[in-house]
Amino acid sequence: MTKICLTIAGLDPSGGAGIIADIQTFSAFGCFATASITSITFQNTTGVFGAIHQTAESVRGQVEPIVADFEIAALKTGMLPTREVIEEVARLVQSNNLKNFVVDPVVRSTSGFDLIDDEALKVLIEKLFPLADIVTPNLPEAERIANMKIENETNIEQAAKIMQSYGAKNVLIKGGHFEVKSKKAKVKSKDQRPKTEDRTAKDFLFIGNEKHIFEAEWIETTATHGTGCTLAAAVTANLALGKSLIEAVEIAKKFVTRAIKTAPNIGKGHSPINH
Numbered sequence: 161m162t163k164i165c166l167t168i169a170g171l172d173p174s175g176g177a178g179i180i181a182d183i184q185t186f187s188a189f190g191c192f193a194t195a196s197i198t199s200i201t202f203q204n205t206t207g208v209f210g211a212i213h214q215t216a217e218s219v220r221g222q223v224e225p226i227v228a229d230f231e232i233a234a235l236k237t238g239m240l241p242t243r244e245v246i247e248e249v250a251r252l253v254q255s256n257n258l259k260n261f262v263v264d265p266v267v268r269s270t271s272g273f274d275l276i277d278d279e280a281l282k283v284l285i286e287k288l289f290p291l292a293d294i295v296t297p298n299l300p301e302a303e304r305i306a307n308m309k310i311e312n313e314t315n316i317e318q319a320a321k322i323m324q325s326y327g328a329k330n331v332l333i334k335g336g337h338f339e340v341k342s343k344k345a346k347v348k349s350k351d352q353r354p355k356t357e358d359r360t361a362k363d364f365l366f367i368g369n370e371k372h373i374f375e376a377e378w379i380e381t382t383a384t385h386g387t388g389c390t391l392a393a394a395v396t397a398n399l400a401l402g403k404s405l406i407e408a409v410e411i412a413k414k415f416v417t418r419a420i421k422t423a424p425n426i427g428k429g430h431s432p433i434n435h
């Protein structure tokens with residue numbers, strides 16, 4: 161039977177991130193995609209220029225007919241811009257008993273645009289972390305959520321523990337922003353960087369007390385727009401397909417690596433990847 165996935169996230173009209181990336185990724189894994197828009201952003205590959213957020217009523221109005229009609233096998237959240245939208249999502253997940261819930265705690269775009277305010281981030285941690293099957297911060301997000309600097313792998317473990325203390329059962333910290341800070345890659349200037357083949361892109365999955373490291377080759381590229389959305393969507397699709405969390409993350413990581421490698425290289429900034 162076709163598995164149906166739901167994304168509750170922002171619209172990036174240029175197609176690289178947000179719900180368009182999610183929909184493409186769900187489809188790539190043979191899942192049927194449904195979506196609820198939390199915010200209409202204005203952006204392209206060079207940056208985010210603004211956004212008009214949706215109300216809780218709008219998000220509820222979008223999600224309720226979908227869950228009344230379809231059996232949702234898995235869902236993910238991306239950009240949840242305000243407290244009221246986050247509280248509504250928590251209500252929708254609980255009242256509809258939605259399973260396989262992936263929370264991508266989107267905080268800021270690569271270009272530095274805040275996609276959520278501080279108050280909302282607090283509510284996201286409080287209300288959604290305990291409901292999530294997995295939360296998937298990148299390093300800057302993990303630093304902001306755990307309120308600490310992350311400079312090495314010990315710090316990553318500490319940050320994961322803090323997030324677990326907030327109620328997140330399982331945490332995937334994406335190390336893509338880590339390479340310039342890691343031991344092998346301790347560098348001060350671009351010229352001193354280790355050879356590309358010496359670097360890897362590492363992600364760290366914490367399931368309770370277990371730690372699993374996923375390592376992929378480092379790809380030197382600017383085609384990184386929407387990688388976080390795509391990874392979380394690929395995990396969601398694979399949970400919908402009945403994979404274990406470890407398998408889902410492993411498959412998702414391979415998918416993203418290939419999507420970066422085969423990126424279309426379009427636009428004047430960070431190209432989208434090949435979802």
Ligand code: PLP
Nearest residue numbers: 170177178239266269270385386
């Ligand atoms: N826009 C939307 C709607 C997003 O959900 C995200 C990230 O999740 C971004 C922009 C930022 O994407 P990136 O930092 O990869 O450009």
